[in-house]
Amino acid sequence: MSLDATIQEARRQVEICNACRYCEGYCAVFPAMTRQKAFADGDITQLANLCHNCRGCSYACQYTAPHEFALNLPAALAEVRQESWERHIHPQAFARLFQRSGVAMAGLTVLLLALVFWALAVWKPLSGEGFYAVLAHNTLVAIFAPAFLAPLVLIAYGLRSYWREVEGGRMRLAHVLVAFAAAGRMKNLSGGQGQGCNFEKEDRFSDRRRQYHHAMMYGFLLCFAATSAGTVMHYLLGWEAPYPLFSLPKLLGVPGGILMVIGAAGLAWLKTKADPALGAVKVWGGEMAFILLLALVAASGLLLYGLGGTAAMPALFALHLASILVLFLLMPFSKMVHGFFRLTALIVEAGQAERSK
Structure with missing residues (x-):
């Protein structure tokens, strides 16, 4: 159509x-x-x-x-x-390709990048502990900084285009706060009435989808906070990885990874139970690929922490880095982008509701 x-x-x-x-x-x-x-x-x-x-x-x-x-x-x-999402994010053809063949595309990309990272481990740095004994810190920064920032630029341009199309008007701080409050509670995942939604079954009101989304979102935010804490500790405090269990990166990252695994498993399970005819059928594979990719990021991170002192560490490290890199690179084209657009829509709605009074 x-x-x-x-x-x-x-x-x-x-x-x-x-x-x-x-x-x-x-x-x-x-x-x-x-x-x-x-x-x-x-x-x-x-x-x-x-x-x-x-x-x-x-x-x-x-x-x-x-x-x-x-x-x-x-x-x-x-x-x-x-x-x-496909119209406002460029290049559009790449987004359509991912939605049609998301599982195969993400899986093959992770595998290829994991092999690349594993091959790079042949040129080990002269010094460094833990992960940095496999790849130098500066090498990781040189790879991941542009891979994270470039997709955010594409998303920003897409959101600007969306704002113009829907005539978002003037944004005020009050609108942003209302939108973040609704997103933080995931109010609309409960049908707006607090009794749960019917996503998984017609005659069943359930908050499972909302709870799994909460686990995924807050787990991701905890992992992002753990990475941010490690960055501050590295550059400002001179405290380099690896970090002990009772350090901020671990205290934030381990619970965050566990929450992400729970959230991803729950969302994938609910998706298999829901009626596909009530959604965008053609992108089912792309949406499932995104969920599985998040699960791989979290699970490989937890395994890496648990087996970091064993011979499996280099291979797990390569897999974890590859999954994160693919998540970043595909961010504008995968279901990951829905969070940015939905938050923007909530901001627009807060402004329109205020102006209609």
């Missing part, structure tokens, strides 16, 4: 929902929807990125198939949402 056709179908369904309004309190999409009578393309894109695909509206709807309206709002918005 073309982009115009995807937008038109979503607009048709949104207009029917806006006339019905049975689901008005379900999540952030419906209050935003009911403030308008007509919907431009940018409005549909904004509603799509507000949607968290909890699916409660579809299971409650009286106009789903076999009704002649044949509404499937979660799937319609998921298609628009995916198209918006």
